[in-house]
């Protein structure tokens with residue numbers, strides 16, 4: 001992270017799919033969202049298809065998100081111009097007679113994809129060459145899934161690092177997740193062309209309520225933390241065939257210091273799914289609130305100092321790799337795509 005010439009470790013990965021909202025967030029009213037500093041308005045057309053336009057009326061710069069949807073068209077709140085899903089103006093109230101300048105009455109649109117209950121927007125003017133990320137386990141009936149959304153005051157990088165960082169858990173989340181007896185384990189870090197992961201070998205079941213629910217009988221868990229370009233983090237725990245917990249976060253960079261988190265928590269445990277959900281939800285909310293507070297404090301500090309500084313040790317396993325992958329993707333080059341990791345190293349740590 002230190003090689004950046006910028007004061008802050010901020011990346012702008014345009015021409016990527018980012019989550020705009022859940023399907024259920026977008027009903028009859030237009031919805032304002034910001035992705036990569038770009039104000040957008042989302043609405044559903046006459047057939048219920050989600051649409052994203054720049055949030056600025058072509059006429060006099062009103063935010064279109066202040067308008068309403070009429071007959072599947074987005075109507076501006078000022079003079080009532082109406083726009084279709086392609087951003088073209090279809091109606092100018094009061095306009096009669098010759099109309100020669102209709103071509104300029106258009107608002108730029110962005111590609112949208114609705115799948116798995118999530119609305120993705122392709123942030124950028126390019127054409128999507130791939131589909132958005134698919135959340136695993138959602139269609140698997142053996143899994144129970146909980147979703148959660150939140151916004152944090154932090155860069156994309158700090159948010160990703162926080163989600164994939166193990167050493168802070170025993171300290172910041174003591175008693176909720178880890179913080180009991182410490183154990184030395186081996187982490188194997190593997191970086192591929194589009195991802196980096198840390199696999200923990202020989203990790204005992206984490207202490208704290210969340211760990212007890214995951215593995216009531218104790219034992220050793222298989223634990224992997226993973227970052228996937230452009231903005232996905234995953235934390236997975238497995239205990240034999242019966243227990244599997246997978247937390248997948250799709251992050252959306254709104255602005256430099258504002259990141260939205262869309263979490264999908266899927267689990268298959270020896271206990272009834274509804275019971276686990278009822279027990280885990282309050283604990284997960286407290287853990288997320290602790291992380292959000294820390295990220296806000298971190299952001300306030302780097303802003304106050306006007307720059308950020310990092311000193312890392314070998315147990316800051318994934319942050320530097322995430323930074324490198326993001327910067328390389330931003331610059332348009334990637335490591336060679338192959339099945340073999342470009343980097344593989346083992347690190348001993350106590351967790």
Ligand code: FES
Pocket residue numbers: 057058059060061062076077078079080081
């Ligand atoms: S500003 Fe939107 S219709 Fe005039």
Ligand SMILES: [Fe+2]
Pocket residue numbers: 162163168169172173287291
């Ligand atoms: Fe945390």
